[in-house]
Amino acid sequence: MKMTPAAVIAGSLLILAAVVMVVIILPYADTSKTIPSDLFRNRTQMEAKGRDLYISNGCVYCHTQSIRAIDWDLGAERIAEAGDYIKDHPILLGSQRTGPDLSQEGGEHPDDWHLAHFINPRSTRPLSIMPPFQFLNRDNISLLTRYVQGLGMKDADRRMERQTLWKQRAVEAYTSGVDQNVEWLHAHVPEGWRNLPTPYPATEAGLARGEKIYQDFCFGCHGPVGDGMGPAQPHIYPPPLNFTILKGRKISGGIIYYQIMNGITGTAMPYFKRELESEKIWDVGNYIAKYFIDQIDANTEPRGIDAAYEP
Amino acid sequence: MYYPYFLAYILTGVFIGIAVFLWALKNGQFSDQQRARFLALEEVRPEVAATSHGSGFQLYFIFYLALAGVAASFALVGYALFFQ
């Protein structure tokens, strides 16, 4: 083939034009008819400002907003639809999941958790490798928080309503004194769980596992000695629970397990059922009970049939 | 159902391709190509001495700098692997 300059340039530009027609223009025609998804809503002005901060600080390089059918982590309840993105420009799908996907982050945590987390992510998540964003002033952090709390759109709004409702009740309980607070906390654990002692013994190995779990997940808020004075404490209200006050206040292994599994909506205490399997929760519960509460009910009756693994 | 469109698209491409190829063959587009293979060679090779001309001091300095870098890299890995 005679590769004259005209053949090279006109030929390659023609090919490019044809391909652009097929892979850009046709899909554009195809996807620009997309209708809003069932949970779509417009962003508020604050959320839009927060989104600008999200873009300028490069959050998109570590956080995707693209839930796939194969996902298990945060947001997996709702697979992404084209109609979720119709007002996104630019679209922030992301290409790396160095941190969790944020499509459905809105309402997972209350605002004070986000404040502590933005100031230093390791305050609430000890193993996090996210950079600290303290340099953004409080105003910008709260804008960013508004954006993050809106991720998930209508679903996020429902979760935020829940957070606001329970935050109010948690603050009321906290301000009415230690006894009432503990009573309130326990009252929301279903009866069956409240009367349940830890069915497994607090073995040396189990306590060691519990300690590691505590350090990887809990100590940012509850502190290294369980007194609720972790690095996140100054930013969180009601403040993290001081475990040492629980002694003699009808605490049980079941209550600890349930609260870790389910979290306490409205407070900064998240649920851990997605991250920790059963044994890990019992282990960290035993660790807290033995070393911080100083009152442990591990392996006491009623405990059912002997577990097969026990020594 | 996008298959018919696909098929039409592919067939169009194939037919255009064949037509262009036949035209090119007839047109003599593929004749006299052998010289093209030699074009990269038709140059006077500049006489380039293959020796290093850096002054001793600078070369050694850079060499040690590089060596220090390699050592630091290995030390970092070693530290990570064995002392954590």
Place this chain on the structure above:
Amino acid sequence: MPENPTRPATAAYLTARGFCLTSAAWMMMATLVGFIAALELVAPDLTANISWLLFSRLRPIHVNLVLFGFVTPGLLAGAFYFVPRLLRTELYSEKLGIVTVILWNMALVATMVTLAAGLTQGREYAEMIWPIDAGIVTAFCLIFFNFIMTVKHRNEKILYVSVWYALAAVALTTCTYCLGNVVWKPDSGSLTGIPDAILLWFYGHNVFGLLLTPLSAAAAYYIIPQVCRSPLYSHTLSLLGFWSLIVIYTHIGTHHLLQVPVPTWLKVVAIVDSIAMVIPVMAFLINIWYTARGKLGLIHGDIGGKFIFTGTIMYFIVSILGSLMALPDVQRVTHFNHWVVGHAHIGVLGFSGMIALGGLYFIIPRITGKPLFSLFLADLQYWMILIGVSGFAIVLTISGLIQGHAWLNGETVYRVLSEIHIYNIIRAALGLLIFLSAVSGFYNIFRSVFSNPGENP
């Protein structure tokens, strides 16, 4: 054909010299930024509260400086040397070339400063704000004008394959850059919703497909036959490779979006063409490798040839990986994790970066008329990069597999962080190696161009 008139050595190939130094200098900056970013993955509080050293601001700086600061200028340096040589003429205008080099460097400084300050459009590979886009497009236009005018004044009728690639790379990238950066919408530089993702990955993938790959292929097609002292294996294969590259590579951007709600037919196109990438890749590689058949000793003896031949092997690896990763079943594991980062490093550092450096080391003695300042340093750099990029590939593939399989089996992202910690440490160590290789390379190239103690032959 008439040969080049002899010119004073200092005036010759000024543009190529300019791009040599541009590439060598920005390689240091790009790899330093990458190294710091890698350290922050290990020690996230390392640069706490220094906004412009935030990991998430360094990452786009690293990516853009590697693409447009180190690799592209390195390959352009080669092109500004071999395009006139192959056409048996001089560059149309060295003055225009120098203006281009200056404009290019201004755009790079502006890129670094704006991204560090958080002025970004937030689209991967298309982060630069509009004024910088305008500068880069202008630079590409100037380069195209310079090349096409050189072609017009050529003394050799037949265009060699390297010239096709250089012309096509510059012409096509000018178009895709404008398109991908949505230059007709200066405020946001983006479309809205799913079409934005489709356009972005069309463009993002074509930075490799229509800029780095053709320019790298051009350098290999020019330098390997010279080093081997044998003609190109096949002209027909180079025709096949050239046209199939442009047809197929442009189709595959959507393989980044297989798990996203984009039209299924578009995903099918992207997957089929990703597999079909074997055609242009192997047409090029067979051509180069058969040209070098039985001549590996000559390649080993020439530092430029050695870099470039290694680059072609990396091209083979990265292309096979790329085709595999486009298979939906494979992508379930590899998507969103370090595997992809490893793949990108094999491609940009191992393939086009190695070839850019090979081009520099090949042309510098020929444009200065003096031997390289230090062959030893160049060889040292070769080994540091080879070890570094192989290490990246191994470490990031391992940690990517850990992430991918853990996620697929129900672990959360947070729980997997501690499992890949050690690999992040090794990655940072290898990053240090690459940065130091860039420092020694810059010193060598700077001394070779400016204060070379070697004698004129």
